[in-house]
Amino acid sequence: xxxxxxxCEIRVPTHRRPEWLRRALQSLIAQTHGEWVALxxxxxxxxxxxxxVQALGDGRIxxxxxxxxxxxxxxxxxxxxxxxxxxxxxxxxxxxxxWLLPTCLEANLRALADSGCSLLMRNQCIWRDGAIGGETTLxxxxxxxxxxxxxxxxxxFFGLGVANGALFWRTDAQSRLRVGPSVKDTVLQEHCRTxxxxxxxxxxxxxxxxxxxxxxxxxxxxxxxxxxxxRGRQRLHRQIWRRYGPGLLPDxxxxxxxxxxxxxxxxxxxxxxxxxPSVPLxxxxxxxxxxxxxxxxxxxxxxxxxxxHE
Numbered sequence: 001x002x003x004x005x006x007x008c009e010i011r012v013p014t015h016r017r018p019e020w021l022r023r024a025l026q027s028l029i030a031q032t033h034g035e036w037v038a039l040x041x042x043x044x045x046x047x048x049x050x051x052x053v054q055a056l057g058d059g060r061i062x063x064x065x066x067x068x069x070x071x072x073x074x075x076x077x078x079x080x081x082x083x084x085x086x087x088x089x090x091x092x093x094x095x096x097x098x099w100l101l102p103t104c105l106e107a108n109l110r111a112l113a114d115s116g117c118s119l120l121m122r123n124q125c126i127w128r129d130g131a132i133g134g135e136t137t138l139x140x141x142x143x144x145x146x147x148x149x150x151x152x153x154x155x156x157f158f159g160l161g162v163a164n165g166a167l168f169w170r171t172d173a174q175s176r177l178r179v180g181p182s183v184k185d186t187v188l189q190e191h192c193r194t195x196x197x198x199x200x201x202x203x204x205x206x207x208x209x210x211x212x213x214x215x216x217x218x219x220x221x222x223x224x225x226x227x228x229x230x231r232g233r234q235r236l237h238r239q240i241w242r243r244y245g246p247g248l249l250p251d252x253x254x255x256x257x258x259x260x261x262x263x264x265x266x267x268x269x270x271x272x273x274x275x276x277p278s279v280p281l282x283x284x285x286x287x288x289x290x291x292x293x294x295x296x297x298x299x300x301x302x303x304x305x306x307x308x309h310e
Contacts, residue, residue, distance in 0.1 A: 006035065006088075006089040006090055006109060007035050007036065007037065007087060007088045007089055007090070008033065008035065008036040008037075008088055008089075008090045008091065008092065008105050008109075009036070009037055009038075009039060009084060009085055009086050009087075009088030009090065009091040009092075009171070010028055010036055010037070010038040010039070010091075010092060010093075010094050011038075011039050011041065011079035011080075011085065011091060011092070011093050011094070012024060012025070012038055012039065012040045012041060012079075012093075012094050012095075012096060013041045013043065013072075013075040013076050013078075013079050013093070013095055013096065014040060014041065014042050014043070014044075014049045014075075014095075014096035015042070015043040015044050015072065015075065015096070016044045016046065016048055017048075017096050017097060018048045018049060018051065018052045020096050020097045020212075021040070021048075021049050021052050021096040022052045022055075022056070023099055024094050024095075024096050024097070024098060024099045024100075025038060025040075025052065025053070025056055025058075025061060026056070026099075027094075027099035027100045027101070027102075028060075028061075028094070028100065029056070029058055030102045031100065031102055031103075031104065031105045031106070032102055032103050032105070032106045033105040033106040033109065036060060036088075036105060037060050037061075037062065037086045037087075037088060038060060038061045038062065038094075039062050039064065039079075039085055039086055040053055040061065040062065040063045040064065041064060041066065041075055041078060041079060042063065042064065042065045042066065043065075043066050043069055043070055043071070043072075043074075043075040044065070044069075045065070045069065047065050049063060049065075049096075050063050050065070062086065066078075071184070072186055073183065073184050073185065073186045073189050074181060076093065076095065076164060076186060076189070077178055077179050077180070077181070077183075077189060078178070079093045080093065080164075080177040080178040080179070080193065081178055082171075082176055082177070082178060083171055083172070084171040088171055089170065089171060089172075090108075090109065090112075090168065090169065090170055090171065091168075091169055091171050092108070092165075092167060092168040092169070093164050093165060093167065094165065095164065095165055097212040098124075098165050098209065098210055098211055098212050099209070099210050099212075100208065100209050100210070101125075101207075101208045101209065101210065103208060104122065104208040104209055107122075107204065107206070107208055108120055108122055108168040108204070108208075111202055111204045112168070112170070112202065115146060115202040117146065117199070117200050117201060117202040118169060118170040118172070118173040118174065118175075118199060119167065119168070119169045119170070119173055119175065119197065119199065119200075119201040119202070120167070120168045120169065120201065120202045120203075120204060121138060121142070121147070121162055121163070121166045121167060121168075121201055121202070121203045121204065122166050122168055122204050122206075122207075122208055122209050123136050123137065123138045123139055123142075123166065123203070123204060123205050123206060123207040123208075123209075124136060124137040124138065124163065124165060124166055124207050124209045124210060124211040125207040125209070125210045125211070126210075126211055126213055127210050127211065127212045127213065128213040129213075132210065136207045137160075137163050137166065137207075137211050138160070138163060138166060138203070139205060139207070140258075140259045141155050141158060141160060141255060141258070141259050142155075142203040142205070143203070143205065143258065144203060144204065144205040145202070145203060146200050146201075146202055146203075147200060147201045147202070147203050148200055149197050149198055149199065149200070149201075150244060150248065150251055151251050151255075152194055152197055152201060153194065153195060153240050153243075153244070153248075154240075154248055154251035154252050154255055155194075155255055156191055156194055156195070156233075156236055156237065156240060157237055157240070157252055157255075157264075157265055157268045157269070158255055158256075158259060158261050158264055158265065158268075159233075159264070160190075161190070161191055161193075161194025161195070162190065162193060162194045162197065162201070163190065163211070164190055164193075165209060165211055166209065173199065174198055174199050175196055175197045175198045175199055176196050177193055177196065177197075179192045179193055179196070179305070180305065180308065182302075182304035182305045182308060183301070183302065183305050184301070185225070185228065185229060185232065185301060187229055188229065188232040188233070188236075188301060188302065191232075191233065191236050192236070192302070192305060195236065195239070195240070227294060227297070227298045228298055228299075228301045229301075230294065230298075231294055231295070231298040231299075231300060231301060232300070232301040232302045233268075234271050234272060234291060234294070234295075235300055235301075235302045235303075235306070236302065237268055237269075237271070237272050238272045239306065241269075241272055241274065252265055252269075253265075266278065266279050267287060270283070270284050270287035270288065271287050271288070271290070271291040272291070273288060273291075
């Protein structure tokens with residue numbers, strides 16, 4: 001049973017962004033639900049986050065520096081450690097550049113109590129170029145309500161399953177959310193985390209958290225990492241198709257309908273050798289050729305992950 005006195009663990013991975021960390025932690029202090037503890041997981045040997053925690057002076061915020069640097073993916077992944085890290089009945093991850101709106105924790109607890117689920121996805125506003133517009137991270141792919149694991153996995157064909165900052169869960173949930181050290185790319189890590197969900201998730205459509213879109217110059221993905229990301233996504237799509245087969249098509253077509261991404265679905269399926277009736281043969285063969293060339297040229301970034309999860 002969920003009660004509003006339950007302790008929430010907010011796990012906050014950070015690395016050399018003290019001003020943003022301060023904003024994230026201040027959003028916790030402003031929560032209408034006050035039963036929380038924040039675990040700041042600092043991956044910087046310079047310990048920039050320590051001064052931020054000390055200056056805020058809130059005993060609910062605990063600071064720890066990683067003994068050895070983990071990198072962005074490793075630091076985020078440790079925040080998804082199974083079970084409680086500080087005695088909390090519930091947990092979520094708040095990356096240092098994101099923040100929560102004041103009623104987020106309270107609303108999440110109420111939504112889980114009403115739904116009976118152990119995991120929740122909270123929709124997020126998008127902060128871009130110093131402002132929050134009307135766009136959200138998950139609203140184009142999900143509708144309010146209970147989502148079965150197969151529906152989550154189907155959304156990986158459209159580029160997004162669950163988002164790190166959207167998840168809120170019981171620390172005794174069945175699903176393992178930690179991916180492991182073999183996945184070095186943060187986007188693929190998020191996709192693999194989606195694939196590991198084995199129970200229904202409730203999607204709460206009201207955006208009560210804020211995702212900060214990357215800011216500044218030099219943030220475009222370089223060709224090498226972009227090819228590795230595409231290679232990894234295709235491996236994920238093959239694994240999902242192998243698991244569900246054509247029985248997944250109704251879920252895929254429904255997501256394509258609500259999101260307006262039918263063309264993306266056709267292409268994603270074409271790369272793994274599944275031709276939709278609407279796709280000309282020449283286009284399908286072009287996608288297959290590109291897929292095979294990529295497989296020969298780019299090592300599979302998820303080979304070790306799937307070896308450990310077979």
